Amino acid sequence: MKKLFSALLITLMTCSVAMAQKASSGENITITANGITFTMVFVKGGTYTMGATPEQASDAKANEKPAHKVTLSDYYIGETEVTQALWVAVLGGDNPSEYKAPGMPVELVSLEDCELFVEKLNALTGLKFRLPTEAEWEFAARGGTKSRGYKYAGSNDIGSVAWYESNSDNKTHPVKLKAPNELGLYDMTGNVWEWCCDGYGPYSSAAQTNPKVSDDNADANVTRGASFSNEPKDCRISIRSFSPGYISPGLGFRIAM
Numbered sequence: 001m002k003k004l005f006s007a008l009l010i011t012l013m014t015c016s017v018a019m020a021q022k023a024s025s026g027e028n029i030t031i032t033a034n035g036i037t038f039t040m041v042f043v044k045g046g047t048y049t050m051g052a053t054p055e056q057a058s059d060a061k062a063n064e065k066p067a068h069k070v071t072l073s074d075y076y077i078g079e080t081e082v083t084q085a086l087w088v089a090v091l092g093g094d095n096p097s098e099y100k101a102p103g104m105p106v107e108l109v110s111l112e113d114c115e116l117f118v119e120k121l122n123a124l125t126g127l128k129f130r131l132p133t134e135a136e137w138e139f140a141a142r143g144g145t146k147s148r149g150y151k152y153a154g155s156n157d158i159g160s161v162a163w164y165e166s167n168s169d170n171k172t173h174p175v176k177l178k179a180p181n182e183l184g185l186y187d188m189t190g191n192v193w194e195w196c197c198d199g200y201g202p203y204s205s206a207a208q209t210n211p212k213v214s215d216d217n218a219d220a221n222v223t224r225g226a227s228f229s230n231e232p233k234d235c236r237i238s239i240r241s242f243s244p245g246y247i248s249p250g251l252g253f254r255i256a257m
Helices: 001-027 054-059 084-091 113-123 134-141
Strands: 028-032 037-041 044-050 068-072 075-078 195-199 221-224 239-243
Touching: 028 084, 028 113, 037 084, 037 134, 044 134, 068 134, 075 134, 084 113, 134 195, 134 221, 195 239
Parallel strands: none
Antiparallel strands: 028 037, 037 075, 044 068, 195 221, 221 239
């Protein structure tokens, strides 16, 4: 047992050193958890305008205003939504999703389910995964410092980057079938809404650095990105929604680090 523990500890320490080296060089990171491999995309920090920016035009809703400046430090975010294969590899047991296939996003998961997944994944890898903040999610969806100012995540042509009302056949689809955005992130528009760690609340006009809205006193957590059942105006890059705790076949998540 001591030998097994020592081997595991050495593996985790080696993994952590390798991650630190890649982080300093701004590289993406590929990780394997119980045989399932996934990629975390490096997002170089920067300052951007969050919310109802000009390309959102008259479709912008009141809860996307006022647009405001946000500055973020470097971070990582999942290349894709967490898949059913990764979910089962980390947690074991049954797959909760309504639309089942290993390469499809896991759905019908609550915020507490996502937090349990993160806890188990951290224990398995020795790393520090978490849900993204809402500001991190939007910056990544916009393409970070490589943004070209698109209305949707990766294009002004929603059909090229998203599964949505008109092309989804009213169900989820495997990740990475549509084109990625400027950072190489897939399905940040459509397929499933994605949990964020922030509690839902109104925007402030003040400039902010690494903002996170506490969910301690919030009635609901933010969800972003829209799903397979939404029409284009509700799939825009700045669209915000929230969940007071329900689960849905149109709601999943991606992880950050």
